[in-house]
Amino acid sequence: MDRTETDIDGEAAGEPRKVRGYAEVSHETGSELLEQVLGQRARVSARLGTIGAIIAIASGKGGVGKSAVTANLAVSLARRGARVGVLDADLNGPSLGRMMGLLGSKFVDRADGVVPPVGAAGVLGISTELLLEEDAPLRWKGPDSDRFAWLGLTEAAVLREFLSDVVWGELDYLFIDIPPGTDKIGRFLDLVPDPAGVLVVTTPSEVALSVVSRSVAMLRDAGVGSIGVVGNMSGYYSPDAEQPLALFSGDGIRRLTESTGLELWAEIPFDPEMGARTDGGDPPGASDDSLFGKAFHALADRVERGVGGRKAAL
Amino acid sequence: MKFLCLTCDEVMAFAERELPGDGTLTVIFTCPGCKREMALLTNPMETQLVTSLGVEIGGRTVPQQPMQQTRMGLESPLEDAFEAPETPPAARGPVTWATEATERLEKVPRFVRGMVKRIYADYAMEHGIHVITPEVMDRARSDLGLEGM
Numbered sequence: 001m002d003r004t005e006t007d008i009d010g011e012a013a014g015e016p017r018k019v020r021g022y023a024e025v026s027h028e029t030g031s032e033l034l035e036q037v038l039g040q041r042a043r044v045s046a047r048l049g050t051i052g053a054i055i056a057i058a059s060g061k062g063g064v065g066k067s068a069v070t071a072n073l074a075v076s077l078a079r080r081g082a083r084v085g086v087l088d089a090d091l092n093g094p095s096l097g098r099m100m101g102l103l104g105s106k107f108v109d110r111a112d113g114v115v116p117p118v119g120a121a122g123v124l125g126i127s128t129e130l131l132l133e134e135d136a137p138l139r140w141k142g143p144d145s146d147r148f149a150w151l152g153l154t155e156a157a158v159l160r161e162f163l164s165d166v167v168w169g170e171l172d173y174l175f176i177d178i179p180p181g182t183d184k185i186g187r188f189l190d191l192v193p194d195p196a197g198v199l200v201v202t203t204p205s206e207v208a209l210s211v212v213s214r215s216v217a218m219l220r221d222a223g224v225g226s227i228g229v230v231g232n233m234s235g236y237y238s239p240d241a242e243q244p245l246a247l248f249s250g251d252g253i254r255r256l257t258e259s260t261g262l263e264l265w266a267e268i269p270f271d272p273e274m275g276a277r278t279d280g281g282d283p284p285g286a287s288d289d290s291l292f293g294k295a296f297h298a299l300a301d302r303v304e305r306g307v308g309g310r311k312a313a314l
Numbered sequence: 315m316k317f318l319c320l321t322c323d324e325v326m327a328f329a330e331r332e333l334p335g336d337g338t339l340t341v342i343f344t345c346p347g348c349k350r351e352m353a354l355l356t357n358p359m360e361t362q363l364v365t366s367l368g369v370e371i372g373g374r375t376v377p378q379q380p381m382q383q384t385r386m387g388l389e390s391p392l393e394d395a396f397e398a399p400e401t402p403p404a405a406r407g408p409v410t411w412a413t414e415a416t417e418r419l420e421k422v423p424r425f426v427r428g429m430v431k432r433i434y435a436d437y438a439m440e441h442g443i444h445v446i447t448p449e450v451m452d453r454a455r456s457d458l459g460l461e462g463m
Contacts, residue, residue: 030328
């Protein structure tokens with residue numbers, strides 16, 4: 001039976017009544033729901049209108065170093081004079097607040113939005129780490145039954161507020177650190193449907209290759225034009241060894257670029273000292289001539305070229 | 315979500331919203347043709363779905379405050395995550411706070427205090443009130459449906 005045709009008790013036999021469907025009736029219900037949703041989108045657009053390039057750092061796979069790449073890339077560009085912000089979209093497993101040296105910093109509460117704190121190299125940032133008591137898990141108020149039904153909506157709304165209600169001001173780059181899970185990439189694209197680019201972070205691991213390939217497919221399906229691959233933990237360069245030591249048995253970085261046709265924007269070696277500095281809130285980025293530093297220097301160069309350079313969209 | 319009066323074939327119009335305070339929601343719609351009324355009743359989970367969307371059926375009673383959903387929704391928030399601007403906005407109008415109202419405001423968790431203070435101040439200005447007292451705060455809560463503030 002057609003969904004818009006229903007037999008109603010009392011109608012003449014054989015005369016099904018036509019009931020208009022949702023799209024056939026006016027939106028003027030007085031509920032103002034559509035207006036509010038459109039208003040939310042407008043606030044996001046208005047706030048992001050002063051940002052030159054919004055770039056997501058994604059993977060789909062956890063543990064590949066997205067946050068560390070975000071932090072080090074952000075400071076690398078900031079030290080070149082760019083105005084940079086970072087948004088930690090990993091609400092449940094935040095780490096960018098710590099990595100950017102923002103722990104203990106406060107937001108300034110203004111009527112037009114909250115002013116984010118300034119972290120390493122002058123980078124602005126927001127993360128749930130700055131909003132929660134130490135070691136407290138992220139939990140939302142609400143009825144205990146069927147939490148799964150509304151948690152996703154709540155988290156999407158919070159991310160929307162991170163975009164629309166933070167006084168980002170004029171930025172050259174806003175980097176958004178996307179949590180693991182290809183669904184989280186989709187959620188980001190719902191909020192920012194036309195990012196300047198997405199950096200896909202992977203490792204040589206074969207397992208990472210499988211997951212990251214799916215993320216690339218999702219990004220391409222969504223029409224994202226600028227996608228770059230960042231191969232993280234490509235090897236361990238010990239001062240005592242002539243050749244880099246492999247951390248993984250696979251060759252996933254090369255295989256990803258070959259299978260997808262995407263360009264490798266940077267290969268970043270594993271460096272325990274640089275990792276420790278990043279974890280401690282002082283990401284070194286491209287600050288020295290180490291292999292790690294050179295890798296981020298090259299990545300910063302490539303990002304500037306790949307998204308059209310600073311202020312491209314201003 | 316829309317409701318169609320099958321008798322008149324007209325979209326029913328929002329009339330009234332009630333929040334009893336137990337997590338449920340009552341929304342009354344009226345048919346503009348035959349004036350028949352109906353009530354949408356939601357359980358706490360269904361109410362939360364609407365809240366999670368960041369919308370209020372029937373329209374907002376007060377303007378959305380910055381990061382309102384985040385601040386109202388978080389359990390275990392860091393109380394001093396937000397601080398007031400060094401220079402308070404000068405163009406807020408001649409609204410002052412009675413001592414009792416200030417004391418009551420001090421009991422609001424710091425995480426949301428600035429936001430709540432702005433809501434009361436805006437309410438007072440809109441209603442031509444120059445001094446915010448606990449009674450004004452009660453009236454604002456009632457008028458604006460500010461559960462939990």
